[in-house]
Amino acid sequence: MAMRLYSVAVYLFLYVPIGIIVLFSFNSGRHASSFEGLSVKWYGKALSNPFVLEALTTSLIIALSAALLSSLMGTAAALALQRIRGPLRAMFDGLIYVAIMIPGIVIGIATLIALVTVFDLLNPVLGALWPADAAPPKLSLGYASVIAAHTLFTMSLVIVLIRARIAGMDRALIEASEDLYASPWRTFLQITLPQLFPAILAGFLLSFTFSFDDFIISFFVAGPNTTLPIYVFSSIRRGITPEVNAIGTMVLGASLTLLIIAQVLLRRREGR
């Protein structure tokens, strides 16, 4: 009984603040302290704010690119890992789980330091190599650096998902295809890929969600770009407005939807 109360308390502690944000996003009044009636006017306000829209666009570009890259590279990596055996494979498996467990702040700082160091080394070289009459390109933090950092982080998720799917796949399907005169490449296209597709799609959606919601890593490596979470963070410093609540609720809704779709994809039995 005491345990049950305890777990109820934990869930309340976790979800009540989120519930309050959702509730107050529909508050018609300006102040977060009192609820004055239902309204969706803050949603309209948020969606007509050019700064919000710009941040949203930035976030979408980054999340889409990172999700595409990580599902492509993650699938390739998972298929390659399937073919190696022994200590090398154990090492890679270990590294993948480490990548998932490392806190975002560590990835953020480490990526920032690594990128800045490399840029500092490469920029003079580029400047020396470039013809004197043109301005040399200057490497700096921006879209590419956030996308790279997010891809690095979400790729390990994709690999884990696809490895699980490959492990659950019937090896005889591949053999049956080969036996029916399909070349290895055609077997991959016609059997392996369709069998892995739900896991690849789920990996894509999860990567998208993680990248879209990420604040910490983006904060370190985004350079001048403002993603939606960064925008929310900076506007909170000017006080919590119902507009921020509305943005938060929309992000929450989108993320939950994608997560649920991913779960459904992963649960469906093979091929169905």
Add this chain to the structure above:
Amino acid sequence: MELNVSMINSDKSGSPDIQFDQVTKRYGDVVALDNVSLSVERGEFFSFLGPSGCGKTTSLRLIAGFEQPTQGNVQIGGVSVIGVPPHRRPVNMVFQHYALFPHMNVSDNIGYGLRQRSPKPPKSETYRQVDELLEMVQMSGYGKRRIWELSGGQQQRVALARALINKPTVLLLDEPLAALDRKLRRDMQIELQTLQRDVGITFILVTHDQEEALSMSDRICIMREGCVVQMGSPRDLYDQPSNLYVADFVGKSNFITGSVTNINGRYVTVEDANGRTFVGAPSASASGFSVGVAASIAIRPELIVVSSHNSCAVDMATDVALNGRIKNRIFLGEHTEYLIETDGLGDILVLSPKHIESKRGAFEPGEAVALGWKNAAALALEDS
């Protein structure tokens, strides 16, 4: 880039369809197949029979190309297939759990083999052949069904049709009936046999079910621990097993173990642990006996005569007479199976046909009986 699938030419008439020359397959320290040589003739229904781990599945996978031999040579249609990948071999396989593609419907599964050919046949031709195959396996109208909507027996038929559409030189069947229930298995055995005669393709079956192998095959290869124990027609294996292992594996038998005390031209005498001697004709495929070696006398249950208590050998017209007591009776329709407890020889299994049972009346459990057999019905076997 599309590879041109060039099948190996398998039309050298006169050579057997499949030939193994001293084939050995090792997985690390484990020997799965030990120096096996055999050949399967064109149009034959050939079975590999043995318990799990005997090397029968490995043999099939060597033919399909999923494994390569460690030593020796494998030929299909007189051409060595060492190093030839599965998709270039003119054989097709029915997998143990069918391995139907779950993301395709029945028609697409069956037509899969045709679509891999280059040049790809026109769509209308593929449809026509798929329909033909559907009809052959009695599944017309099921083309649009999904795989998981089918029963086990229907999946089995689809797997068969899928493997036959390319008209392979050899059809490989890996325990194809193991997942079906008993009644369906019987029906499919008959269908497979009929089908094989109709299409005239060489069938190679792997099974651990001796009844299945006996009822369908032209020739059976009995395997144990990676070696061939005996190869022959079902009748040869049943009547003339080369040793105790084969006699025990193929059909039911009663065994009296002991050692050889005498050999004359036609018979071998074996003395059991209690000092009683029994006589049996040496199996035609046995390699030879010598006095003092361990041997067994085997008697098939249907060759033993049961009679009422106090009958002697002369009454029963047998060479051996024993007393016993009925321990168990199982009515099997055409036959009645008795388990009879005897003094010194343990339990003996007897199969008594219906016409004899109805003439003299069935024995009740607990009843004292006499039993016997003719020496000519007993086989002398080496203890493998």
